[in-house]
Structure formats: structure tokens, C-alpha cells
Amino acid sequence: MTSFEKPDSLAISRRRFLHRGAITVAGAAALTTFPAQKAQACMECLTEKLDGKYPIGKTTLVGDQVVPVSSTSASVTVPLQGQYQPELAEAMDPTRYLTAFDYGRVTPRGAGTSQREYLVVAEDKEIEVAKGLKFPAWVYNGFMPGPTLRATIGDRLIIYFENRGSKPHTIHFHGVHPANMDGVFEVVPEGKTFTYDFIAEPFGLFPYHCHMMPLRKHISRGLYGTLIVDPNPPRPTATEMIMVMHGLDVDLDMENEFYAVNGVANYYAEHPIEINVGEKVRIYLSNMTEFDLVNNFHLHANMFDYYPNGTSLQPAELTDTINLCQGQRGILEFSYKYPGMYMFHAHTSEFAELGWMGFFNVKS
């Protein structure tokens, strides 16, 4: 899997980034309107021309762009910028997912904004959600949860959606957009495509999910993810992570047997997340749990600033436990004072002991 090689240096990846932008200007000009039937052609051009390989973890502002900056702690690359490659999705795991932000194919758009194109593919796929335990999931871009789409406020988002699954699906984004971009009435049958096109606003953290009935089934089978809209200027530099809390209804009886963040039960307990003392950590946390009304996040031996929905730059509270109902989300910021192994988990002990548990390994 050579595509997962770590970039030699930041300079190289940034050059490739700009190079890619130049290629796509011409293509984007032809796409001034975005009828659904053109989505297929667009996906072809994406897969042909894009072989994005980006360092991830931190973001910074370059000109008027939010671009990724290579991180000292996260050593994983994201090859999925703006596209979907099944063979690369095979190698996806919760550690990679943690810092895999999909910035889309970027074209400058003026007034400090960009046009960002993403490809999201829905399909049926068996996911190993715990050691040896296979779950017949419905997924966006080959993993459960779906890709973390990321943009800056005011950006034009063009999301090419292709349904390769065995049931009709949609993508319903939270946030502000026209009715026909809401992914409720515009059912995308099996084998068909749809293009979502809207301006990213306001800044904040927005879940997205399939809105087909029965809703609980379509969501609990894995069709959910997160859209992050960064403010402009962006939040201060930090080590950023996405965490989607969710249940695992492994026997499909509309009750959760297990719980997890980012797809796999107990993954971060078995693969602790490495950070450094004093390193500023920002977690984009959302709750996509079905069947259980509330899920929560508790951080050990520390306190975090909490920004509900990520729609403010001022924290609402300093706490160590936050409760989220279904669909609720927010941003957590903290850094560790002392080195060591620290647990984080659902404070609903039942969920914690059924897989929603992990560790930060804080190094000095």
C-alpha cells in the first residue's frame, strides 16, 4: 500500500497541493452548473486527476486557505482527499480515521473562500467492529463512520454522491442550505448519483447522515459522518481529532450490543492515542448513537474547554464530562499537564464496558 507512505517533507506535499489546484481549475470552469447527471463525469475526472496525499493532524492558514500541516504526533497520511478509493479504505482504521480530514478538491473562489469538491460513495460493506466480529454495515466511503468532510465558512461545497449500496440512500447534512440540498426528498436509488451543492455556513460542527426511512436502520447500519466548517480565520493551531460516538447493533435487533468511537469497540483502549505533555488537543466530538438517547464523553485527570456545536470561539464551560443526545456535538480543547496513561470513555459505565473506552498515552 504505497499510497500510505509518509510524505518526505511538508514542502513536497504543499507543492503537490498547489499543483493539484492548478490542474483542477480548468475542470471546475466547465462545471459552473451542477446537474445531478453530470456527477458521473465529475467522479471520473476526480479519480483520474487526483492522487492526493496529505499530511494531517493540524491545520493552518495559507493565504486564504485552511490547509493541513504535518503533525509531530500523527504520522498518518490521508489519501482520500476529495475522492474515494476502495483499496485505500480497506486500510482505514480508527487511528487513521482520527485525523483523516477530507478537505476536498480545492479551487480558489475569491473573497477568501474556496470551492471544494468531494466524492462520497455509499455501499454495503462488512466491517470488523471488534476482534473477529463482522458487522454487515452500510457505509460512506468504505468506513464506518463516514469521511470527515472539512471546509471553511463561505466555501462552496460540491458533494458528488454515488449510491453503490443495495438500498436507496441520501446524505442529509446539518447546517444551513436550500431545501433541495437537504437530502430528505431527493432519494438516490441504488446505482444512481446526486450532487449536493451549497455554501458552508455557519462555522461549526455538523453531523451528516442518510435520511431514508426507516431512519434508525439507515443510521445505525453506519451511514453517518461529520462536516467541519472552520471559522475564518481558523481556530488556533492544535492537534485535531475527530471522534464519532456510536452504538453497534451487531445482531440487527434495533438495540446496541456494543459501543465505540470511530467504528471499532475498544480500539483506542488497545491502541492508545499518543500525545505530548502540553500539546494542545482539539477533539471534534459528535454523538451518532441510535437506540440509546444519550451518550457522553469523560476525560480522566483533566478538564477541557467545551464549545457546544463548535459555533462559538468562546468556550461555554470548563468540564471533564459532557453529555450529548442523539445528533448533538461539540468541540473539546485540552492539554495534559503530566505524562502517563489516561483513560477517556463514556461515563455511562455500561457503554464504557461495552467498548466505548480508550486511552491517551501522554509522553513527556
Add this chain to the structure above:
Amino acid sequence: MDATTHTSFRLSKSLAVLSAITPLVLLAGLIWWFFHGGSQLIERPVPPIEQISIRRVELKPGEFKLTIRNTGPMPVEMTLVTVDEAIWKAEFSPSPHLERLQEATVRIPFDWVSGDPYKIELFTASGLSFEKEIPVAVETPTPSARMFLVFSAMGFYVGILPVAFGILWLPFLRQLGKRWINFFLSFTIGLLVFLGVDALHEGFEVAGALPGVFSGVGLLAIGFLLAFLFITGIDQFLRSRPDAEGRDASLILAYMIAFGIGIHNLGEGLAIGSAYASGEIALGALLLLGFTIHNTTEGLAIVSPLARSRVRLFHLALLGIVGGAPAILGCWMGGFSYSDIASAFFLAIGAGAVFQVVWSIGVQMMKTAEGNLFHLSNAAGLMLGMVVMWATALLVSA
């Protein structure tokens, strides 16, 4: 038989052999064809439902130990284990992969609290779960000298003592007239019918809980008929012996009753032993007393045919042992290595034996009742027998 029609179908020896093996050869061919793609037509693309049966749960200090068996039609891959809805470490030996009908043990290190209830769930790779409830956590007895003694004592209380007490009614029986003797024989029939029906009911219950692959109800039929025919055979054998004329037929009948009741008590011991081992009758003293009272009438049943015959003390003692001692054996088996298959089988054997004895007593009475088998006193005896068993059973329905 008409010899001429018989011979008209006669084949040569080689053709006869051919006729004997042809169906088998065809069957073998069909099996071969099925395993070489022939079954494709009827195979469904959906995965067959996995089936795991949890055969035994043992509680050791700091550990749950489960014995599981794959009773489904396909191999099964075991994955996560939860105890009270919390993922727990578990060790499968020899392997979490179970071929069809293969057994494995699951060791779960767990610091359980004595007296608490627990729920263990085992998950397969496809997300199906199989659940075992432990109503009361009590350490599973290991075959130690002390436990051996405990189970022996239980069997003694439940089997030997009550049967012996009942046998002591014999001198009283001897004082009664013929009508009263028949009354008590009818009483015995009523008592045995109750035991037989009860054993069958329990047998169906245990057999129904067995995994389908073991055909529990079929097993009951086998056990029932086996016992019935075995006792009938022994009866025929004893009566056909040259010296049978001098022997008292009533003693044979008494032994048959004792044997039937003995097997019934074996099943009872199995149930008591396994319930004690699994902690279901942690407060067992009152329950044991109930069984003792319930079983006292069994002794009366054994000696009821002997009211008019001379019996040596040796035979009385042996009758008591035949009728009561199997309870001890049952307690041992139930306590140390309970098996629901064996339990269902023994219950069926008990029922078969009991109903055979009912039949034999009926035949015996028919000979002596001078055509008035359903005399009011006989009918009253039968009903009283059943009612007494029903009433004393209230004491043991825990």
C-alpha cells in the same frame, strides 16, 4: 402363512443380496452427488443461522467455566464474551472456531460475588449472541469427599428413608381384608400414574430445551419403550423359569414396582443434585423434607402386593434398596456431571418403568378381582393415590 404365495416371490441368492444393497448404493450415490455440487439448486444464498448450546456452567473461585457445543449446521467462529453486559476476557479451548457438534470450554476470569445473579453472553463472528443466566452464583462442587457425602446424604433422605418408612406399613397391610388389599393396590396404581405423568412432563420439558439436533422427544420415546420392554422381558423370564411355580408371583410384582420406583428416584436425584450444584436450591432443607414426605408412599406401593405372601426380611431390605438407593446415584450424577441429555433419557426410562408396573399390577388385580376391577373402593383407592401424590408434590414445587 401361505407357503405357495411366499415362494412365488423367491429370488436367487445373488439377486436377493442385490435387492438388499441396491437402496444403500442409491443412497450413497445421492450423498456423493450432494457433496459434489448437486445441492446447489436448493442452497440459499443467506447464511444459515448459527447455533451454540451452552451445555454446562461451572463456577470456580475467580472464574466462570462454560462448556459449549456447536449444534448448528455450520462451523461457528466465537468472538466477544460479555458478563452482565460488559465485555470480558475469555479463553476458548481448544479454539474459538467450532466445527459442527464440536465442544469447547470457555474460561472467563471473573471475581463473582456469591449469591449474586449473572448473565453471560457469547457472540459469534456474525453478531449472534447466546445467553446463559446464572440465577444464584454458588461455587460448583468438585468431587471431594465432603461433597460426595453431602450428595449421598441427600439421596438417603430422598430415597432410602421414605421408602423404608413406607415398607414398615407391611404388618398393617397384612391385617386387612381382600377388598382393602385391592384398595391399596389401586392406591399404588394411582400413585404410580401420577409419578409417570409427572416424569413424562418433566422429560418433555428437558427434552424441549435440548438443542434440536439431539431430537429430544425421540429420545424420550426410546427411553420409555426401552424401560417398558425391559421390565416386561424380565417379568416374562422370571415367570417362564421351571421353578417359577413355587415362587410367589406377588414378590416378582413387588420387585418390578421397586425397580420402576427406583428409576423414578434416580431421575429425582438427578434433578435435586444438579439444582443443588447450580445453586438453585441453596435453601434445600425444607425442599428435601418435602421430597421425603412425597416419597414415603412409594414404600407402601412396593409392599402392597405382598400383603398375602410370606416374605423374608432379606427381600424387604433388598426391595427398599432397589427402590430407594438409585436416588443416591442420581444425586451424585446430577451434582458432579449433570447432562440434560442423560436427564431427559432417565426421566423417560422412569416413566416407561412406572407405566409398565401400572400395567402389571392391573393384570394381577384383574386375575384376582373376579371381574369387578372398577369396584367403588378400587376407584377410590386410585383417585386417593393420585390426590395424595398431588398434595405432597405441593411441598416440593419450589
